[in-house]
Amino acid sequence: MDFDLTLTLECGQVFHWQREGAGWLGMIGSEPIYVEQQGGELLLPPGEEALVSRYFALDHPLAEICASFPDDPAMQAARQFCRGMRIVRQPPWECLATFITSSMKQVAHIARISHTLRRRYGQRVPWNGRELFSYPAPESLARLREEDLRACALGYRAKNLLRAARMVAAGEVNLAAVARMDDEGARAELCRLPGVGEKVANCTLLFGFERVRAFPIDVWIERVLRELYFSGKRRVTAGRLRDFSASYFGPYGGYAQQYLFHYARKGWPRV
């Protein structure tokens, strides 16, 4: 099968799945899910095949997507390194909130914060004698105090997450409506939320709203762009990088971005 489960869960797009036996344990919304890949075969929980297949985006035309990438040395290396990686369809709020807490944090820290929030304020769901926790709804976070969130090691992000949760809970920003907007409008709407700038908005669009063209530029991607696409050039501004990536990587730019991101972090023989 044209899918690599472990790579997809470990590449830094989603943060709550845990290794369990030979497979992975996590939640899709409020559903506890165990998945395992044996050889090429994906073992799905009986009765939840449709839910899980949709979450892991098994319907994305991966061969066509990879073929659409620009044909340059960096993308060739990334495409080779990330074979089988898919962009999953995360629940929008969970994705948005997680990336609000992601600023200036390492991937491991983001995962830890996510787990703390789930355990303290999410819905408890039993699973085979154990328990899992869903990501807390905006309404659940909205009634907390800033210090409650600071106690989850959120730091200055606590205020942003709290205010964003209150805006969403109050309907001041409607995520269902965002889903119906075009990319530009959706990005602008998300950026109304505190703690959401262009990068977090693009992560949310890509991982939570199926906008596979959205191209988040973080420190890793910026490094890749500067060193592999603008090497030797002077005064490459952020605006220049944004304009370049928006056109150069094409209609599946978000996929290209995630492939480059993972390659830069785990496969690039320098840095």
Add this chain to the structure above:
DNA sequence: CTCCAGGTTCCGG
């Protein structure tokens, strides 16, 4: 101890 991490916001050229 220093440096940096999937940034955002505000402020002065």
Add this chain to the structure above:
DNA sequence: CCGGAACATGGA
């Protein structure tokens, strides 16, 4: 539009 600085926390 652009570069700098402040903002918290923890691991290397």
